[in-house]
Amino acid sequence: MRPGTEIEDLLRLHAPQVLGALVRRYGHFGAAEDSVQEALLAAARQWPETEVPANPRGWLIKVASRRLVDQLRADEARRLREETAAALAPRDAFTAPPPGESRAPSQDDTLTLLFLCCHPELAPAAQIALTLRAVGGLTTAEIARAHLVPEATMAQRISRAKRRIKGVPFRQPGPEDRDQRLAPVLQVLYLIFNEGYTATSGSDLHRADLAREAIRLTRAVRRLLPREGAVTGLLALMLLTDARSAARTGPEGELIPLDEQDRSLWDGKAIAEGTALVTEALSQGPAGPYQLQSAIAALHDEAARAEDTDWPQILALYDILVRRTPEPMAELGRAVAVAMVHGPRAGLAEVAVLEDRLAGHHRLDAVRAHLLEKAGDIDGARAAYRLAAGRTLSVPEARYLRTHAARLSTGAPAESPAESSAESTP
Known part of the structure; x- marks a missing residue:
């Protein structure tokens, strides 16, 4: 693994959770994202020279919050909102854990952030672009390549989406939210996993952190909607596909095609879970694209x-x-x-x-x-x-x-x- 990869993966893992925490406490999606990016840059500079904190997410929240508060204080019109958010925040929200304890903040806001980015006020293309940026951690260039559009066009789309949801309450998704936003949420998770399983650029074929995060979030959505066939099918597709990861590259990182892979390296536990989920998904109503693709993946894995x-x-x-x-x-x-x-x-x-x-x-x-x-x-x-x-x-x-x-x-x-x-x- 190349130097710095562990820290890069750690930052990418925590970024959406840190952003969710700031948006929940302060609002101001665009300003919060800027503050999180500054905190990530600070961590990327400092941690290789010192050491990774015992509670990296808490460190990032603390640094990003300080920068966001400074920015809000610079604007008199936002002073009241900033003071209200500070008063409502838990007393220990930004305190470091005791030595040897890796306590995480009490709430993981990533799923809430995911549904916020898929707000019905946004066009489907904007929902997907904003979520890939805020939750998936993809760069604007990567998102543009995934959609086959110029980078400048995608940057404008993301900026407009941020302005559109400014002031939207940050809250846990309810039944109505799930009905309105499920399709774009699943498409975004699909794209995040896709970028993780086969990166569109760079020196690595597989971005395991993105694939794992997509699977984690899909599991969370399935806990909300356990009888929704599309959700079950998407989780099955991810598990069956990711099960082959260990066999996809050789010792030098070279690509190994499917029919040349050592199938003993495939993750049998993931294949068993994914295959069972395919059967369940196909019984949960008419087969949609995720159910059908998971059935195809199961045939490959079997x-x-x-x-x-x-x-x-x-x-x-x-x-x-x-x-x-x-x-x-x-x-x-x-x-x-x-x-x-x-x-x-x-x-x-x-x-x-x-x-x-x-x-x-x-x-x-x-x-x-x-x-x-x-x-x-x-x-x-x-x-x-x-x-x-x-x-x-x-x-x-x-x-x-x-x-x-x-x-x-x-x-x-x-x-x-x-x-x-x-x-x-x-």
Whole structure:
């Protein structure tokens, strides 16, 4: 693990909880987020030189609160609100724990913050963008890439969303909130997990902290709505997908595709829980996208060997999925399933239909490269692998794709496509 990674993970874990604590006590979402960012920067500078506090979340809340209070005091119009919030705050809210005790603040506000960011006053796109920023800890650039829009456009969307919810009460979600906000909440959790499982940029394939936080929050939502099939299905999908994490990379961080993974490294406990949740989710009303994707993930995980994978059943599930949710990434996954059942030429025909909708996306190029290779078009496959490598911002994916292109140049035996192209992950 590279130096500083532990502290980076710790800060990313606590950031949404610290922000939630400040918003609950003081309001002022935008100002609170700025103060939290300043506290995170202070921690990133100080902790490597000293030591991580016994109660890192309490430290961050204390520093961020001081900075927020200073900012509020600078504005006479906000003085009354600041004094009221200070009077209501628990006496020991910002005190450090005794030596040897790692007491956390009494309330984890992350779930409340999640529902606040998905307030019905916001458009769906703004709900998702704001939550990915405040709860997921993703940068504006990462969120923009996930939505295939310019970074400046996404920055404006997030700023408008903050202004829109200014003054909205910070409270635990009630039944009406859950009904109105559940769909965007689940989509945000899906995207946070997706970024954690396969990072869109950087030197690491997997951001385990994001994946774990998405699973934790989804469990919390399921405690609120235990009989909601979409919630159960999403949790099942996350568990079944994350169960493969230990086998996805080699000793040097290199990507290992699904059908080459050592399946003994997969997390059997998570697979068992996820498979049971799939059965439960499919019994909780009509199957939506999360239930269907979790069923596809279960079929992958239940195969003892890659050649045992039930591709006809996976294709049947994809057929239902794309009929109900015509989303291009789901259709790309279906193209792979078509190729596995009916041959690479049939899969290439499906990929061609997605050219306009996924133009410039490296996953489209990676799938095309794999299918061209399977069809015997080595020159075309080599060019597509190189194109995909040039378009991804993920260092492990780019390295894998370039290596694959180089092997084709030397006439080495064909291997599997990149994992993100071949399996049913979010």
